[in-house]
Amino acid sequence: MTEIQALPASAPAVVAHGAGDLRIEDVKLRQAAADQAVVEIVYGGICGSDLHYWLDGAAGESILQAPMILGHEVVGVVAASAADGTGPAAGTPVAVHPATPAPGTARYPVDRPNLSPGCTYLGSAARFPHTDGAFSRYANLPSRMLRPLPAGLGLRRAALVEPASVAWHAVVRAGEVVGKTVLVVGSGPIGTLAVAVLKRAGATRIVAVDMYDIPLEIARAVGADETLLASDAEAIAAVEADIVIESSGSQQGLASAIKGAVRGGRVVLVGLLPSGPQPVAISLAITRELELVGSFRFNDEIDEVIKALADGSLFIDPVVTHEFPLTAGLEAFEVARNSAISGKVLLKFTP
Numbered sequence: 001m002t003e004i005q006a007l008p009a010s011a012p013a014v015v016a017h018g019a020g021d022l023r024i025e026d027v028k029l030r031q032a033a034a035d036q037a038v039v040e041i042v043y044g045g046i047c048g049s050d051l052h053y054w055l056d057g058a059a060g061e062s063i064l065q066a067p068m069i070l071g072h073e074v075v076g077v078v079a080a081s082a083a084d085g086t087g088p089a090a091g092t093p094v095a096v097h098p099a100t101p102a103p104g105t106a107r108y109p110v111d112r113p114n115l116s117p118g119c120t121y122l123g124s125a126a127r128f129p130h131t132d133g134a135f136s137r138y139a140n141l142p143s144r145m146l147r148p149l150p151a152g153l154g155l156r157r158a159a160l161v162e163p164a165s166v167a168w169h170a171v172v173r174a175g176e177v178v179g180k181t182v183l184v185v186g187s188g189p190i191g192t193l194a195v196a197v198l199k200r201a202g203a204t205r206i207v208a209v210d211m212y213d214i215p216l217e218i219a220r221a222v223g224a225d226e227t228l229l230a231s232d233a234e235a236i237a238a239v240e241a242d243i244v245i246e247s248s249g250s251q252q253g254l255a256s257a258i259k260g261a262v263r264g265g266r267v268v269l270v271g272l273l274p275s276g277p278q279p280v281a282i283s284l285a286i287t288r289e290l291e292l293v294g295s296f297r298f299n300d301e302i303d304e305v306i307k308a309l310a311d312g313s314l315f316i317d318p319v320v321t322h323e324f325p326l327t328a329g330l331e332a333f334e335v336a337r338n339s340a341i342s343g344k345v346l347l348k349f350t351p
Helices: 048-056 161-174 189-201 213-221 233-239 251-260 282-287 301-311 326-336
Strands: 010-018 021-028 036-045 073-080 093-096 138-142 146-148 181-185 205-210 226-229 241-246 261-269 291-294 320-325 344-348
Touching (some): 010 048, 010 326, 021 326, 048 326, 073 138, 093 161, 146 301, 161 189, 161 261, 161 291, 161 301, 181 233, 189 213, 189 241, 205 213, 213 226, 233 251, 251 261, 251 282, 320 326, 326 344
Parallel strands (some): 181 205, 181 241, 205 226, 241 261, 261 291
Antiparallel strands (some): 036 138, 036 344, 073 093, 093 146
């Protein structure tokens, strides 16, 4: 499909209407702006933020005030290229960088656009009107968001490009990992992708932690040398990791991360804890001189991830555990919410 006139008037999409109210419904297709391409979405990965909008009507402090199309982990094929001539041509398979950096009013390092206070993200209720996501059969996306996929990198594998970029950014924030012992607390999709990135980056010993067996099996499949149950506090503390990646997004996980770090170690916080005060054993961080480092989304790491997937140096296939057609989207979300039985759950938008 190369002509925008051939597109249908509406397309099925995953729309969050409020807490507990998720619908698969037809949404009218709007005319694309001059700098937007129309992308036929093929795969979309269900993220934790998508689950929160469905279950809670909010993701952190981003509260739904109107129905919103979910989804920012998407790949597809350009159905109609941007009218202004920018971006890839029709027929090009693409991954999507879902951020639109914008300066806002607060100061930030200009070389770190992920921290720009005015930044918007696909499928985010951080601002109103909300920024619709791309869990739709067709999506109008700015051409600057699109990353053409190299020959040989299939769309299903590329469906993990966005979350793998989050994990890659976290490992970059960790600093040099060659020869280091690294503890990954929380072996959901981001945690297991971090394990895979750490393995590629040359970490000597990778220890993964989770509450459930299946996530730990995935962690081993992508490169973890050891796995521990989250309940084994003594074993976690004995790891004495040079670097800890905290990807659980829970106060219990943060406590394990601090206790499992070696004195003078670095703890990278990539799991997003709930907003508001959190009980933290900060005295240990002080007396052990730990470095607590935040990690938020990503910047140009997406291009490195695509290269690493294309050349085979980054192995992440076991992270995907389920795939559902869009018609079974509600069932897909139910499976994705159960971290005891699932890793990354994909929606297939095309027949």
